[in-house]
Amino acid sequence: MAEQKVMGVERVISITLPGGTGPILLGCEVDHNFDRSRDVITADSKCGPSRLPNPNLAATIQGNGQVLKNDAGGDLTTKVTEAKIDQLLRNATFFDWVMGxxxxxxxxxxVVYSGRGWFSALNSAFNTDGVATFDFTIQVDGDYTQEIEPAA
Incomplete structure (x- = not known):
């Protein structure tokens, strides 16, 4: 069977807010990155160098999207808008997320990733020419899950 490439445009982030509202797409997302890292513990001794994996895994989701004009109320039926992300950030609101x-x-x-997190950064840019955009960071809380859809 030939390799099948994953098209980035077909992968999105959606979140479910406390109270069960969702899953809702992260509004007008342009792209995102899923960063995972594990620090290295240096345990050198007179016996020689030694490197061990830190038991704590750090993960963040970073991306950007386009600001919608009528998002003042944060319509939560179709997209989580820049204004709603601002509210979630200011209120330190935890939510469930899915990347799939x-x-x-x-x-x-x-491959579908999911977990729990909160918005730890939001940067909105209103340029002279072009569409207003925003950059966001979701801090993943604890571990996340990875599910691979089995073959039929």
Missing amino acids: PKSGTPEPGD
Whole structure:
């Protein structure tokens, strides 16, 4: 079977807010990165150098999107807007997140990541020319899950 490349445009982030509102797409997202890292513990001794993995895994999701004009109330039926992200950031609100196919239905071989987190950064840019944009960071709280959709 030929390799099947994952198209970035088909992968999105959606969140579910406390109280069960969601999952809702992160509004007008342009792109995102899922960064995972584990610090290294240096345990050198007279016996020689030694490096050990830190038991704590750090993960963040960073991305950007486009600001919607009528998002003052943060309409939560279709998209989580820049204004709503600002509210969630200021209120330090935790939420569940999913990173997976835009359709919401994984196909065989699709990888879906999910977890819990909060917005730790938001930067809005209102340039002279072009669409207003925002950059965001979701701090992943604890571990996350990875599910691979099995072949049919």
